[in-house]
Amino acid sequence: MKKILLSFLLVIPVWGFSQSYQVNLQGQKQIGMAGAGTGVAMDEAAVFFNPGAVSFLKKNGVSAGVSPLFLKSAFTQAGSNMVERNKNEVPTPLQAYAVFGSPESRLRFGLGVYTPFGGAMHWDENWSGKYTVTSLDLQAIYIQPTISLKITDHIGIGGGFVYSMGKVDLKRAVPLTLNNGQSASAQLKGDAHDFGWNAGIYIETISGITIGISHRSQVTATVEDGDANFTVPEALASGFPTKFSAKLPLPATSSIGFGFYPSEKTTIALDVNWVHWNKYQELAFEYNNHERIEDTRSPRNYHDAATFRLGIENQTTAKLALRAGIGYALTPVAEGYVTPEVPDANRLLLSAGIGFKPTERFGVDFSFLYENLVSRTETNIETGLSGTFKTVAYIPGIGLSYKF
Numbered sequence: 001m002k003k004i005l006l007s008f009l010l011v012i013p014v015w016g017f018s019q020s021y022q023v024n025l026q027g028q029k030q031i032g033m034a035g036a037g038t039g040v041a042m043d044e045a046a047v048f049f050n051p052g053a054v055s056f057l058k059k060n061g062v063s064a065g066v067s068p069l070f071l072k073s074a075f076t077q078a079g080s081n082m083v084e085r086n087k088n089e090v091p092t093p094l095q096a097y098a099v100f101g102s103p104e105s106r107l108r109f110g111l112g113v114y115t116p117f118g119g120a121m122h123w124d125e126n127w128s129g130k131y132t133v134t135s136l137d138l139q140a141i142y143i144q145p146t147i148s149l150k151i152t153d154h155i156g157i158g159g160g161f162v163y164s165m166g167k168v169d170l171k172r173a174v175p176l177t178l179n180n181g182q183s184a185s186a187q188l189k190g191d192a193h194d195f196g197w198n199a200g201i202y203i204e205t206i207s208g209i210t211i212g213i214s215h216r217s218q219v220t221a222t223v224e225d226g227d228a229n230f231t232v233p234e235a236l237a238s239g240f241p242t243k244f245s246a247k248l249p250l251p252a253t254s255s256i257g258f259g260f261y262p263s264e265k266t267t268i269a270l271d272v273n274w275v276h277w278n279k280y281q282e283l284a285f286e287y288n289n290h291e292r293i294e295d296t297r298s299p300r301n302y303h304d305a306a307t308f309r310l311g312i313e314n315q316t317t318a319k320l321a322l323r324a325g326i327g328y329a330l331t332p333v334a335e336g337y338v339t340p341e342v343p344d345a346n347r348l349l350l351s352a353g354i355g356f357k358p359t360e361r362f363g364v365d366f367s368f369l370y371e372n373l374v375s376r377t378e379t380n381i382e383t384g385l386s387g388t389f390k391t392v393a394y395i396p397g398i399g400l401s402y403k404f
Contacts, residue, residue, distance in 0.1 A: 022116065022117055022251070022253075022275060023069075023093050023115055023116055023117055023118050023119065024116075024273075024307075025067040025069075025093045025095070025115070025369070025395065025397065026045060026048045026049065026095050026114050026116065027042075027043065027045025027048065027049065027063075027065070027095060027097075027399075028045075028063075028065040028067075028095075028353065028365035028366070028367045028397050028398065028399030029042050029043055029045065029313070029323065029353065029355060029365055029367075029399075030042065030045055030049065030269075030311070031067065031351060031353065031367040031369050031395075031397055032311070032313075032323035032324070032325065032351055032352060032353015032354070032355075032365070032366075032367040032368075033269055033309075033311020033312065033313060033323050033324070033325040033351065033353065034309040034310060034311045034325025034326055034327040034349050034350075034351045034369075035271070035307075035309050035311075035325070035327060035349070035351075035369075036257060036269035036270060036271040036309040036310060036311040036325060036327075037049035037050070037257065037269060037271065038050050038200070038212040038213070038214050038255040038256065038257025038269075038271045038273075039202075039210050039211055039212035039256070039257025039258040039259045039269060039270070039271065040053070040210060040212070040257065040259035040267060040269045041053035041054075041056040041057055041202065041210070041259075042267075042313075043057070043061070043063060043097075043401065044057070044061050044062065044063045044097035044098060044099045044110065044112075044401070045063065045095065045097055045112075046099075046110075047097045047099070047110040047111065047112035047144060047146045047160065048095070048097070048112050048114055048144070048198070049200075049212070049214065049255075049257075050158070050200035050201075050202055050212040050213075050214045050255075050257070051110070051146045051147075051148050051157075051158025051159050051160050051198060051199060051200045051214070052148060052156040052157045052158040052199075052200040052201040052202035052212065052214070053148075053156060053158070053200065053202040053212060054099055054108050054110045054146060054148035054156070054158050055106060055107070055108045055148040055149055055150040055156040055158065055202075056150065056156055056202060056204075057099055057103070057108070058103055059103060059403040059404070060099050060100055060101065060103065060403065060404050061098070061099055061401055061402060061403040061404060062096075062097070062098040062099075062401065062402050062404075063096070063097050063098075063399055063400065063401035063402075064094070064095065064096040064097075064399060064400055064401075065094070065095050065096075065365070065397055065398060065399025065400070066092050066093070066094050066095075066397065066398065066399075067092070067093050067094075067095075067367070067369075067395050067396070067397035068090050068091075068092050068395070068396060068397075069090060069091050069092070069093065069119070069120075069393060069395050070088070070090060070393065070394040070395065071086065071089075071119070071120070071121070071391065071393050072085070072086070072391065072392050072393070072394075073085065073086045073121070073340075073343050073389065073390070073391040074086075074389070074390045074391070075127075075128070075129065075340060075343070075387050075388070075389055076387050076388045077128045077385075077386065077387040078377075078379070078386040078387050078388075080128075080387075084123070084124065084127045084128060084129075086121055086122055086123050087122040087123065087124070089120045089121075089122045089135075089137075090120070091118060091119055091120040091137075091139070093114075093115035093118060094113070094114070094115055094141075095112075095113070095114040095115070095399075096112070096113045096114070097110065097111065097112045097113075097114075098110065098111045106149055106150040106151070107147070107148070107149055107150075108147075108148045108149075108150075109145075109146065109147055109148070110144075110145075110146035110147075110148065110158075110160070111143075111144065111145050111146065112142070112143070112144040112146065112160070113141065113142070113143050113144075114141070114142055114144075115139060115140065115141055115142075116140060116142055116216075116250070117138075117139075117140035117166075117250050118138050118139040118140055119136070119138060120135075120136065120137050120138070121133070121135070121136045121340070121341050121342075122134070122135040122136075123135070123340065125173070125183075126173075126183075128385075128387075129340045129383075129385050130172065130173040130183065131172060131173050131174070131175055131383070132172065132339060132340055132341070132380075132383050132385055133170065133171075133172045133339070133340055133341045134171045134172050134173060134185075135169075135170070135171045135172075136168075136169070136170050136171075136341050137167075137168070137169040138166070138167060138168040138169070139166065139167050140164055140165070140166040140167075140192075140219075140221065140250060141164070141165045141166075142162050142163070142164050142196075142219075143162070143163045143164075143165075144160040144161065144162050144163075144198055145160060145161055146158060146159065146160035146198070147159065147160070153204075154203060154204040154205075155201070155202070155203050155204075156201070156202040156203075157199075157200070157201050157202075158199065158200055158201075158202075159197060159198065159199035159200075160197065160198045160199070161195070161197055162195060162196040162197055162198055162216075162217070162219065163193075163194075163195060164192070164193070164194045164195065164196060164219045164221065164250070165191070165192070165193055166191065166192035166193075166194070166221045166223075166250075167189075167190070167191055167192075168188070168189065168190055168192075168223070168226075169187070169188075169189045170187065170188045170189075171185060171186070171187045172185065172186055173185055173186075174186050174230065174231075174232060176232050176233060176236070177233075178231070178232075178233060179233070184230070184231055184232040184233065185230075185231045186228070186229065186230050186231070187227075187228075187229040187230075187231075188226060188227070188228055188229075188244060189226060189227045189229070190223035190224075190225075190226025190227065190244070190246070191223065191226070192221040192222050192223050192248075194219050194220060194221055194222060195219065196216070196217040196218065196219035196250075197216075197217045198214070198215070198216045198217070199214065199215055200212060200213060200214030200215070201213050201214075208261055209258060209259065209260055209261075210258070210259035211256070211257070211258055211259075212255070212256070212257040212258075212259075213254075213255070213256050213257075214254070214255045214257075215252065215253070215254050215255075216252060216253045217252050218249055218250065218251055218252040218276065218279060219249075219250040220247055220248070220249055220250070221247065221248045221249075221250055222245075222246075222247050223244070223245060223246050223247075223248075224245050225243050225245065226243065226244045226245065226246070227242070227243065228240070228241045228242055228243055228244045228287065229242075236292070238291075239289065239291035239292040240289060240291075240292055240293065241287035241288050241289040241290075241293055242288060242289065243287070243288040244285055244286065244287050244288070245285070245286045246283070246284065246285045246286070247284065248280075248283065249279045249280050251275050251276045251277050251279055251280065252275075252276040252279075253273055253274065253275050253276070254273075254274045254276070255271060255272065255273045255274070256271070256272050257269060257270065257271040257272075258270045258271075264315075265314055265315040265316070266312065266313070266314050266315075267312070267313045268310075268311070268312050269309075269310070269311045269312075269313075270309070270310050270311075271307075271308075271309040271310075272306060272307070272308055272309075273306065273307040273309070274304060274305075274306050275304065275305050275306070275307070275332065276304055277302040277303060277304050277305055277332035278302060278303055278304050279302075280300050280302040280332075281299065281300060281301055281302070282297055282298060282299050282300055282301075283296075283297075283298045283300055284296065284297045284298070285298075298382065299337075299382075300337060301334050301337060302332040302333065302334070302337075303332055303334060304332065305329070305330040305331060305332035306329075306330050307327060307328070307329040307330070307349075308327055308328050308329075309325065309326075309327040309349070310325060310326055310327065311323065311324065311325035311326075311351070312324055312325070313353075313355075318357070319356060319357045319358065320354070320355070320356060320357075321353075321354070321355035321356075322353075322354060322355075323351075323352065323353035323354070323355070323367075324351065324352050324353070325349070325350070325351040325352075326348075326349065326350055326351070327348075327349035327351075328346070328347070328348055328349065329346065329347045329349065330346055331344045331345050331346050331347075332344075333345075335378065336378065336379065336380065336381040337380065337381065338376060338378040338380065338389065339380060339383075339385075340385070340389070343373070343376070343389035343391050344373070344376075345373040345374040345375070345376040345389070345391070346373070346374045347371050347372060347373045347374065348371070348372045349369065349370070349371055350369070350370045350372075351367065351368065351369045351370070352367070352368050353365065353366060353367040353368070354366045360403070361402055361403045361404065362400075362401070362402055362403075363400070363401040363402075363403075364398070364399070364400055364401075365397075365398070365399040365400075365401070366396075366397065366398055367395075367396070367397040367398075367399075368394075368395065368396050368397070369393075369395040369397070370392070370393070370394060370395075371392065371393040371395070372392050373389075373390070373391040373392065373393075375388060375389070375390045376388065376389050376390075377389075
């Protein structure tokens with residue numbers, strides 16, 4: 001019995017989606033350009049993409065947006081023709097930014113609130129992988145006060161302190177049977193409060209090309225005294241834990257970006273993001289009761305992975321801007337470690353966006369991002385779950401902005 005339950009908890013999952021559990025939905029203009037934004041000073045979202053570019057923004061302003069994530073994942077178990085699909089649960093990553101200080105001054109200030117990690121994955125309670133996961137809801141919200149300094153007329157530097165608030169709610173079946181004939185179940189819920197930083201440099205070259213380099217630090221999400229709720233036969237209940245603790249690295253990201261300006265109305269942005277997933281080598285859990293479940297150390301063996309993004313914006317009229325983008329993200333998840341909570345694979349990114357300014361101060365931005373993950377056939381080395389995953393994501397977005 002203890003061995004079965006230990007195997008069950010060896011595969012507690014990680015936070016989220018979008019190149020494993022990273023969410024790249026931090027600015028509506030940038031989403032419309034496939035997420036490229038490190039090397040251009042476009043709007044208040046520079047607080048996230050490159051704090052060094054904040055001091056080059058021509059106006060102060062506030063902006064906010066939301067991007068509902070429609071995730072469609074299908075699984076076909078090895079030896080079966082039946083396709084099992086996830087439920088339609090829609091997480092809504094948010095972003096909000098503000099930039100203050102005189103545009104004529106070399107010193108500017110910013111504030112960002114955004115969701116860099118998170119997601120939701122819900123399967124049927126009796127699907128073939130129910131002992132791996134039945135549902136996962138999670139969110140990590142970062143709050144980032146920022147300062148940016150234009151050290152010369154062509155070079156800006158900036159940095160921000162990050163306060164992270166995380167939540168996780170996991171449910172799955174337990175290989176035990178209740179008196180009513182249904183499977184036993186477990187729910188793990190916890191909160192994390194942690195710290196990090198974001199810094200960048202922005203350069204305007206003599207040729208007119210702009211260059212940005214930024215680094216967002218790792219944040220180690222630490223859950224202490226999370227709630228472990230087991231619905232199991234009453235005779236066994238006293239042997240199960242009621243609390244758990246765990247740590248999860250929300251990885252650092254290093255980015256370089258370029259801005260090209262073939263005309264006064266056209267901006268081309270090119271970004272390369274390097275995500276330091278190699279820090280995520282194992283997932284360890286500690287429990288307050290070891291009678292039936294021991295502390296676990298589950299290997300993940302992630303490797304670093306890159307994303308390439310190319311976007312274009314054309315200011316078609318004084319009130320209308322059109323945007324489009326393409327990108328490709330490499331998965332950090334090695335063969336044998338794919339799980340139904342994070343059915344990750346290399347993915348193609350296609351995006352489009354529209355910006356409309358009904359007045360000089362007020363703007364509305366729409367974006368749409370399509371992510372198509374390569375079909376991936378895997379056998380998980382711990383759970384033995386074997387089959388083919390195919391996932392696509394449809395992500396519309398809307399944002400509002402006001403300049404002052």
